[in-house]
Amino acid sequence: MELGVFVIAAAMVIVGAVGVILRPNPVHAALSLVLTLFGVAVHFVALEAHFLAAVQVIVYAGAIVVLFLFVIMLLGVDRTEDITIEPFKVQRPMALVVGVGVIGLVTAAVSSSRDAIGRGNGLEIPTVTGDNDSNVRQIARSVFGDYVVAFELTSVLLVVAVVGTVMLTRRIKSGKGES
């Protein structure tokens, strides 16, 4: 049963990812992205990270992708990009090398340390910390306990990001031109 879930969710992830990079139309790419994000959320649930699964759907798939679509519509860049042409001849081979390299090397590294990570004690993946609290509780304890400073800083970060973006996208009427 877990295997089936894994396979299906993994298929969603991969198909969506390939769709993002291969679809010429940006709107289609965004929708593929939603598929990927959803697949990742399913994996989170399978890994007993329930809170994160919820946040993934709400924030990533719900807010961020919507934002993408807003901007696509706003700017009217939904014209399809011609993906057959490539001005830099060397770019595609380099991309291939990077992709294959990363995938191959990480896979090799991971599989060669299988005993340390993977099979370990049989077929079961142990639960988190043997703690009987719900996942939310555990995360809450961690965020507001060990990492409370980081938490505060991220809130500052959000404010800064918003203010910064507003500043960046101002239209300055004095004729100086837009930034």
Next chain:
Amino acid sequence: MSLLAAATPTTTWYLVLGAVLFGIGAVGVLVRRNPLVMFMCIELMLNAVNLSFVALAKRLGDIGGQTTVFFVMVVAAAEVVVGLGIIVSIMRRRPGATADDIAQLKG
């Protein structure tokens, strides 16, 4: 059936999946020219990392991995805001621009 039931996904599988997702995202960033699509590929890479973190959190029994993912998501959100803001500013001036047209750093 027993074969299917017997093969439970191990941490290794998740990590490999994460690697594949990361690789696809990387290729996408390098190949696509539409800035928004490039951004989406970056989001793919971030998700791959999140997946790896959560898988390892489960394996090692440490909630810290999930906390990290929490923060990654927050920062990703902020990053998207700013990034799209920048893209909007640039694209307003030159509609139809691609990533290759912003080449002021040419030496």
Next chain:
Amino acid sequence: MLDLLWLIPALPLAGFLIILVFGRLLGEPKAGHLATAMVAGSFVVAAGVFFDLLNNPEEERHHVQSLFSWVPVGSLKVDLAFLADPLSITMVLFVTGIGSLIHLYATGYMHGDPKFSKFFLYLNLFVFSMLMLVMGENLLVTFLGWEGVGTCSYFLISFWHTRESAATAGKKAFVTNRVGDWGVMMGMFLAFGAAGTLSYEGINHAAEEGIISGVTATAIALMLFIGACGKSAQLPLYIWLPDAMEGPTPVSALIHAATMVTAGVFLMTRVNPVIEVAYDWAPTLIAIVGVATAFFAATIAVAQNDIKKVLAYSTVSQLGFMFLAVGSGAYVAAIFHMVTHAFFKALLFLGSGSVIHGMHHEQDMRKMGALRLLMPITAFTFIIGWLAIAGVPPFAGFWSKDEILLYAFAKSPILYVVGMITALLTAYYMTRQVIMVFFGEARWHDQSEEHGAHGDFKPHESPAAMWIPLVVLAGLSVVGGAMQLPFSKDLHFLEKWLHPVVEFGEAKIKGTWAYDNKYVLLGIAVVVALSGIAASVLVYGKKKVAAIEPKVLADGWHYDSAISNFMGGPGRKSFDAVAWTDRVVVDGAVNGVGRVVRTAGSYVRRAQTGAVRNYAAGIGLGVVALLVWFFLRGVVL
């Protein structure tokens, strides 16, 4: 008196400084008297030191007075120190003695010259430098004096600098000397490198002990010899001396007859142990250069018409004799000849100056003649000088020249023969000069219009300030030979006096054919001198035989023009080649580095496309590379 050693150079230096500041105030003739007094004072002190040394036994005639530590740098420790030993005191005595006589003479000769005080300024500075040279305890003090006399020579030769020939002559002298100075410097470097010290005592001791020998000693000796060739006007660096006659006659007498040009011989004598331990061909080379120069210059002197030029070439020739002596190991004979030559050459120059003065600055001998009646003192003293240089006994020149030829024969009969021929020529051309100037018919009547409104032009005798030194020098030329008469060992005063300085290097000729038959050689010398005189009388006096004065000799074997052609032609080409190398190769290499960097940069810059995707690809490749590296480093398998 030995403690007052420092006073000897200090007095002329004081004279120089006083005249420098107060020269204009003192004016003529006080500046001249002051300068003369200073040099005379040095002579008195030197005489005192001489007697002090005489009172000491032979081994202790070596006194060093160190004024202060001059160069204490690492292992090089050089003091400003003076050395009083037989050789240096001998030099000091005749430098200051003849120097003061010439200073006295100059007060008369330079009468009326607008730059009168300046002349004595330079003269005192010159005497100071020369004294530093001969009294130096180490090569560096000597070199200080060496350079100093070269500089003063330049000042004094081009004293009448408004005359272009004089200015050029001064430059020529300085540049030629400089070439020789390179030799001295190289010698100093080698000596320091080999012996670890620049003091004469150290270097000579190292040579005697065998620390310096073979190649090093030969190199040092020859380098110093190059310097000596420059300063003492030997082949190939003699060219400046004839031109130096542009200077006033007292300058020619002092610098270019008696003192500066002897510095080279002095230096060689000082380092005679080094020459002794060098390879045998080194002193032979010195002797050959000396005798060749002597012969060469004598041939040129035969055809000169300027009264001073004859004496200039004669000086070059006599210096050649001195180097012949040095090369034959006859250091005592070299010093002997140096001293006697100083007497009679200074006498001859001053005499010629008297003639020029009396002839209202006419120097061409063809326009003189029969002057003995009008300038009796000058004529009489000049004749004594003539007899001395021609080598007629019992005058001084005969004894010293004979001593040299004796040692030359002991080294090689060929050297002796060439030397003898040169002696013959010396007698010949000097007689020619005497006849042309003082005898024969008066040829100056025709030129009376050329020499200013004197009405009836008549050459006249010179003032007392000028003929007193002539008389003194004539006296010395007569009795000077007494220093070293060959008749018996007891009469070898100079040899006994100089013994501690030259004993290591002096050639020992007892038992050679030359020594055993020295009276025969003496007789031959007399015959040669007299026949030279007789031949000249025949040609110029009685006019029985036509004069042989080919143009090539008058032009000095075209030596000067050969040098100019070489410098202008191949010399210029090589200079241009060197400049080209510097411009193209050296600068080219330096600029080339810049060019290479720029070109490489222009290739590397192609990576800066400005496109973000390319940069991202670069980052991606870097990540892959890092992964590969980590993977290879040791992923646990």
